[in-house]
Amino acid sequence: MGRPPCCDKSTVKRGLWTPEEDAKLLAYTATHGSGNWTSVPKKAGLKRCGKSCRLRWTNYLRPNLKHDGFTPEEDEKIIALHATIGSRWSVIAKKLPGRTDNDVKNYWNTKLSKKLYQSGIDPITHRPVSHVMETIRGLQNADVHCGNLSSVPASTFSPIFPQPQLGRAHGEASCSSTEKAASEFKWTDFLMESLLSSDGDTFATGSDNNAAVVDHGLDPSAGFMCDAMGVPCGGDSSSSSPFVDAILEQERELVSKFYQFLGDHSDLS
DNA sequence: AAATCGGGCAACCGCGCGCAG
DNA sequence: CCTGCGCGCGGTTGCCCGATT
Numbered sequence: 190m191g192r193p194p195c196c197d198k199s200t201v202k203r204g205l206w207t208p209e210e211d212a213k214l215l216a217y218t219a220t221h222g223s224g225n226w227t228s229v230p231k232k233a234g235l236k237r238c239g240k241s242c243r244l245r246w247t248n249y250l251r252p253n254l255k256h257d258g259f260t261p262e263e264d265e266k267i268i269a270l271h272a273t274i275g276s277r278w279s280v281i282a283k284k285l286p287g288r289t290d291n292d293v294k295n296y297w298n299t300k301l302s303k304k305l306y307q308s309g310i311d312p313i314t315h316r317p318v319s320h321v322m323e324t325i326r327g328l329q330n331a332d333v334h335c336g337n338l339s340s341v342p343a344s345t346f347s348p349i350f351p352q353p354q355l356g357r358a359h360g361e362a363s364c365s366s367t368e369k370a371a372s373e374f375k376w377t378d379f380l381m382e383s384l385l386s387s388d389g390d391t392f393a394t395g396s397d398n399n400a401a402v403v404d405h406g407l408d409p410s411a412g413f414m415c416d417a418m419g420v421p422c423g424g425d426s427s428s429s430s431p432f433v434d435a436i437l438e439q440e441r442e443l444v445s446k447f448y449q450f451l452g453d454h455s456d457l458s
Numbered sequence: 459a460a461a462t463c464g465g466g467c468a469a470c471c472g473c474g475c476g477c478a479g
Numbered sequence: 480c481c482t483g484c485g486c487g488c489g490g491t492t493g494c495c496c497g498a499t500t
Contacts, residue, residue, distance in 0.1 A: 299466055
């Protein structure tokens with residue numbers, strides 16, 4: 190059984206907000222504060238979903254939001270943070286006063302990623318495009334297997350586009366120490382260090398454990414970079430379900446074909 | 459002037475997490 | 480421990496509007 194919808198979509202208004210609706214929501218939050226969004230539409234006299242009210246308030250009506258263009262300093266900060274933690278827009282937005290995650294996400298998707306690419310930097314890996322293409326060609330020639338991939342420099346893989354996680358599908362519990370040794374250098378580490386030293390802060394992620402993990406350049410939610418190559422090391426890596434194993438196997442094949450496709454079309458770059 | 463295209467952005471959707479009962 | 484609910488998040492969609500043909 191799926192989760193029931195938060196509101197009746199047939200009776201709820203959708204689409205752009207009118208100035209009158211904004212005024213009602215502002216008036217309500219000014220006197221009652223934000224929170225308990227499910228009851229806000231009723232109390233504020235709005236025919237909107239509570240979720241829609243929350244979104245409108247956090248992305249547009251909230252006090253101290255900046256509505257002007259991004260500065261070059263903000264650009265630099267976004268790029269550096271994206272290189273370090275990937276597309277965790279809420280974390281990035283917290284580092285930019287007056288900006289929302291939606292702002293940052295839209296700005297990245299429409300402007301910054303293109304700007305980076307035009308300047309010869311791959312917006313996914315944050316490495317020179319030529320290096321990325323070289324790596325893909327290397328992968329095409331390599332037998333796609335966890336052990337063989339250890340020969341590929343660890344810095345090749347992006348946190349948000351890690352290499353195929355084959356060990357997980359085949360129940361390989363962990364990578365060997367030699368595999369780890371081959372990837373001692375973590376380019377994200379020095380990015381993180383430079384960021385942290387610049388403002389002396391850490392990335393709050395909602396729990397102490399998570400914060401500690403992020404401090405070491407790891408992503409507690411996505412599980413990327415258990416070692417520097419994006420291959421999970423340690424822990425239970427196999428699924429107990431044949432169904433899940435089949436899906437993982439299928440995913441593995443797709444990733445392999447994808448890399449092969451990129452290699453076949455490397456002349457397009 | 460009209461039609462089409464494409465960029466930018468606001469809003470929506472679905473999922474995961476945390477918490478209270 | 481389980482379940483339901485509220486909230487926050489990232490990804491995606493769709494509308495608006497200026498540029499181009």
